[in-house]
Amino acid sequence: MVAYYNQRQIKTEMKALIQDYLKSCSNCEELPADLVDLIKHNFLAKYVSYNSELHSIEIGVEVSDKPSSLISYPQIKVYQFPIDDKKNKWLKKSLKTSKTDLAFYGRLLNKRSTIYKNADVVVM
Known part of the structure; x- marks a missing residue:
């Protein structure tokens, strides 16, 4: 099965999805796996975690000026x-x-979605 989306539809639905993700984790001790995947994808993060003391999300991003072969x-x-x-x-x-x-x-x-759960995505 294939699911078709246009850019505007994805942007609108993603903003609502982000709100849902963050609302669901406002009282949680752990971030939803899909939210972690989204943050890792968008920020090219090495790790994402929930800081319960500060009630915040910590994102670890690799920053290096030198080639990785020179740094252990x-x-x-x-x-x-x-x-x-x-x-x-x-x-x-x-x-x-x-x-x-x-x-x-x-x-x-x-x-x-219950209908398109494993569908391929086509962006128009």
């Missing part, structure tokens, strides 16, 4: 974003617009 351990910069932020602009602004990114978002949207 990667340098990770940690960013923290609040879950309670009403607009959650930090995550919405990270949405990308290339065809492969939109197809990834389409697959995330399909996971919430």
